[in-house]
Amino acid sequence: MCGVKETQCTHCNHLQVCSFKAQFLAAQKAIDEVTVGTGDRSFINLRDISWIRPVSLECSYFSGKMPIMRDVAQSAASAAEQASALRFMEDPT
Numbered sequence: 001m002c003g004v005k006e007t008q009c010t011h012c013n014h015l016q017v018c019s020f021k022a023q024f025l026a027a028q029k030a031i032d033e034v035t036v037g038t039g040d041r042s043f044i045n046l047r048d049i050s051w052i053r054p055v056s057l058e059c060s061y062f063s064g065k066m067p068i069m070r071d072v073a074q075s076a077a078s079a080a081e082q083a084s085a086l087r088f089m090e091d092p093t
């Protein structure tokens with residue numbers, strides 16, 4: 001497995017000030033590293049069993065970030081400016 005795994009902390013309002021974050025991430029890491037005996041004296045990582053969905057812990061204190069409202073009028077003006085610039089580049093006459 002590679003890359004950075006997102007947790008609830010990634011999308012939580014408390015992320016910058018939370019005193020539970022380190023413990024929560026450590027608990028999720030412990031879950032990610034669980035191994036299961038296969039019965040023949042070998043072990044397999046729980047996350048590598050294809051027919052079991054990955055376990056993502058849920059924090060009781062999670063507070064989801066609200067989507068940021070964009071200024072629709074400003075976005076429309078910006079899009080019109082970009083379209084105008086592109087038209088000029090295609091036909092500079």
Ligand code: SF4
Nearest residue numbers: 009012018024059061
């Ligand atoms: S409150 Fe929970 S989800 Fe939010 S940052 Fe803290 S540990 Fe993470």
